[in-house]
Amino acid sequence: MAKNKFHTGAGPSQRQLRVGELIRRRLSEVLAQGDVHDPELNRMSITVAEVRTSPDLKIATAFVLPLGGDHAPEALEALNRNRSELRRMVAKGLALKYAPQLRFVLDDTFDRMDATRKMFSDDRVQRDIAASHEDDDAV
Incomplete structure (x- = not known):
């Protein structure tokens, strides 16, 4: 049976896992450095627990949680408000063909x-x- 160009197994491919981990590390660095032009987001300490990518690597879903779990809705709102800037900053540090669209979900x-x-x-x-x-x- 021939495989199609997208992974159709039960779980993510090795490539998805590898790229997800690279994005997780880079996103964590960006958030820790406080380089985003949003003082509210820079005041928060946010943990990026996991990043899952779509099979085509164009969408990356980051599972995040603010330190202590406090102010989670505000943290999610701040991340979504700065999604475009975070996308550029994450892509800048990675050698990917496409800058993945970032989605944020509370872990x-x-x-x-x-x-x-x-x-x-x-x-x-x-x-x-x-x-x-x-x-x-x-x-």
Whole structure:
């Protein structure tokens, strides 16, 4: 079976992962240096947890979170307001054919981890886990 020119597998291609990580690093540098012409954005400390790219590498979705998770809506608004300038600055430091369009999404990984921890610490869940282990031992 011949592959088409775009990756059609279940996950991202190695190229998408590599380019996403390059964009993540560059975007983190740009935000840390405070070179953007927006004092409000420069006052914020924003973590870029991950960048996922589209198969054609023309769209890059950055998963971001301000330090401590405070003022997340304002941080997202400031990033979106400066999207064009950030795109130019990120592309300037990378050797890509196209400057990817940047999209920003709040990273909820830590919230999901907390919810999972809370769920596993529930007495009913602990009881079910213990019962499951007893069933495994009996087999």
